[in-house]
Amino acid sequence: MLERYELEAFLTLAEELHFGRTAERLRLSTARVSQTIAKLERRIGVPLFHRTSRRVELSPVGRQLYEETRPAWDRISEAFARAVDAGRGLTGSLRVAFDGPAAGQLLVGVTQAFRARHPDCDVQIREARLPEVLPWLRGGEVDIALTCHPMREDGIVMGPVLVREARMLAVPTGHPFAHRATVSLEDLARVPVLQLPETLPDSLRDDRAPRRTPAGRPIALGPSAMTFTEMLTLVGAGEGVAAVGAHARRYFARPDVTYVPFVDAPPVEWGLVWLAEGATARVRAFGKAALDVAQGPAPAPSP
Structure with a gap:
């Protein structure tokens, strides 16, 4: 045994x-x-x-x-x-991480809703860079995180998608793409794409083979970046382009970077993730509050 x-x-x-x-x-x-x-x-x-x-x-x-x-x-x-x-009730503390300012704003609303329902449970909020989310969860530093989906890892549970946003291409302001109304995934074969795999569409994120466009054209990889701000700095310097969520246009407006919408890329999805072995009542209750906040109030019944 x-x-x-x-x-x-x-x-x-x-x-x-x-x-x-x-x-x-x-x-x-x-x-x-x-x-x-x-x-x-x-x-x-x-x-x-x-x-x-x-x-x-x-x-x-x-x-x-x-x-x-x-x-x-x-x-x-x-x-x-x-x-x-069940023995303790929803007391104690819940440690929650978020990745980026847009996720942080959503998390504030979720936390307020959760605290209203469970006033005896303290919520501690921490900002994490995307590469830190998984180590923090596995290391027990946080109980749950609001970040970009998908996170396909053994032992990790992805909650429902809370927010979907359009995907855009960050390009140098002087680049020809900056004067276009839209871009397509096929355009990625014409420019170096910065190496932030989590910002690319799923169809372009297969690390087992060279990245290609949906039509099979190879995509040249540009320099690596450790943070979102560093990535945009490289874009502004003309080192390449980067696929980002539409929130970047609001939270990361820069004179040297222009955001151009994709016409054919899947949206960026955001949601909660947590360890399967850490699915406590607090985590589940927080997930329920997050889903309720994301869905908004139910419509009033017709008279």
Whole structure:
């Protein structure tokens, strides 16, 4: 029979594929994690991971064990969290992160609605850059985050889409595209596109193959940027273009950058994300408040 600490070590290592990060998440030493996995492998009789000096990867048996135990562990964790919340009620604190000023404005309204319903639960709001959202969730720094969808990661739950906005192309003000009423996805083959994968349409975000337009034309990648402001600075400097949400035109107006609407790109979607194992009553109640705020008041009945 598996002990709880053994299963936690195995599942976490299967997600991280790194002993150091696994130890950090579990607040254990790396040696303790290694010993636990080795003990588990001796009991099963086959390796669960293949280890080299450069990487750790699941063995076929390890992958099968992960796929069969992860859903059950999530259900157990959620049931336990619900039991704890039922005993405590909606009290304590909820730590919420947001990515960008538009998300922050929406989050203020959601927080006000949540506090009105659950005055005994304190909400703590933190701003995160997009690359920080997932590490903060996995590291327990925040309980839930309002960010751009999709976030396709093991163990991450995406709530309903709260807001959809048009997708636009940020171009240097002196670029020929800046004088056009619209652009298309095919136009991306004519200019370098800055490397912020989360801002590109899904059809252009396959990292397993060169990015191409819907018609199959290759897209040249421009420089990388670590922050949204840095990306727009590079755009203004003529280093490339970037696909962004329409909110950028309001919150990031710049004399050196022009925003041109796409005619054929899917919208940018925003919503809440949280850890599957962290789906507490507080998280679920906050998600409900967010959906209610996004949908607005119900229409009055006809006389």
